[in-house]
Amino acid sequence: MGAVAPGGTVAACKWVSVVLGERATVSGAILLNCYSCGKTIAVLNAAAITEMRTAAMSALAMSFLARPESRSVGFVGVGAQAAAHLLHIQSALPGLTEIVCVGRSTDSARRFAEFATKSGVRARPADGPEEAIGCDIIVSTVPHDTSKPPFLDADLVRPGATVCAVDLGRPWIGSTMDRFDAVYTDDLSQAATPENAVKMRYQGPYLGDLSDLASGHLPGRTGNERILFQFPGFALGDAILSDLVFRNARAHKIGQRVRF
Structure with a gap:
């Protein structure tokens, strides 16, 4: 980049x-x-730097795309990016009260829940990814693994929920991506390049990007839409x-x- x-x-x-x-x-x-x-x-x-930049961009997006009354965040993936996103999204949405998380192992999910609890919220490991997808905000940070098929079903995303696909959307089932009512990215021109587009599960089109939201050109969330924020990373x-x-x-x- x-x-x-x-x-x-x-x-x-x-x-x-x-x-x-x-x-x-x-x-x-x-x-x-x-x-x-x-x-x-x-x-x-x-x-x-990547952790801070990525999480800050996601938090900015959530400030426009998540419902202001959002209370729960489901984390699918509990590594460094998940930890950074927890702290930054909390700063953007201080009303969050509940964290549900699922990782590769029960131990990793438990450790993340303990970490999240220290930030002043209730946190617990999920019984499975389906439970995490049922939250107001869903943050997926699943490491890329070509040996494992996509397993996150957008059909389970509730109306009014917002998905932040830090992992390029790769763990999401492609045939369910049309369930989202609106999809945003970090930068339209960068997301549209062939080398970036081919990496991401959702191939477009996008309704807008962060500059559209921050400038007020687009209002962001206006109702009970299911919204996806999927992005390749903002080099600038x-x-x-x-x-x-x-x-x-x-x-x-x-x-x-x-x-x-």
């Missing part, structure tokens, strides 16, 4: 490696370059956040200087 920050101050490129299997891992680095001279000015660990968000991290690190003399 690559992007140039507004004003042409920095350019960023994120290199990501994905290892599939039972212990799926995602790791990467962000190269931050001076836009005017092209020199690399920083190399940053992509994990924390990585660039801006990386620049902010770099500037703060330099101001506080954090990090290690390396000569190229």
Whole structure:
């Protein structure tokens, strides 16, 4: 993923490696370059930045797309992205009171529930994904595994509920995706590129993106719709956040200087 920050101050490129299997891992680095001279000015660990950027974008989307009176969130997948999304969505919707979660194992779901409880909500492991899908907001962060077929059924999403498909929608059953009344993404132009579109379960069209919502061009939720927010990742968000991290690190003399 690559992007140039507004004003042409920095350019960023994120290199990501994905290892599939039972212990799926995602790791990467962000190269931050001076836009005017092209020199690399920083190399940053992509994990924390990606977690923050992704969860912040989702929380922004939920502030427009979720019902204001939403009280419950169902998490399908309980890894690092789920933890980041819990904290950010809580900041956008402080009225949340209940967390239901399901992971690869009962132990991982239990640990996530314990983590969620510390944030001041009731939390418990779900009996299965169907129970999580029955919540007001559903956040799916299932690691990609080509050996397992899609298992999340959009037929079970209640009217008025909002799905945040952090995992590109891959665990959702394709034949049920037309149950959603409205689908939004982070950036329309980026989601429409062939390399991004082919990765995502829902292939479009999209009603709008975050800029449409934040600018007021589109109102977001207007009634009892079933809404899906599915997105490939906003490269510009990585660039801006990386620049902010770099500037703060330099101001506080954090990090290690390396000569190229």
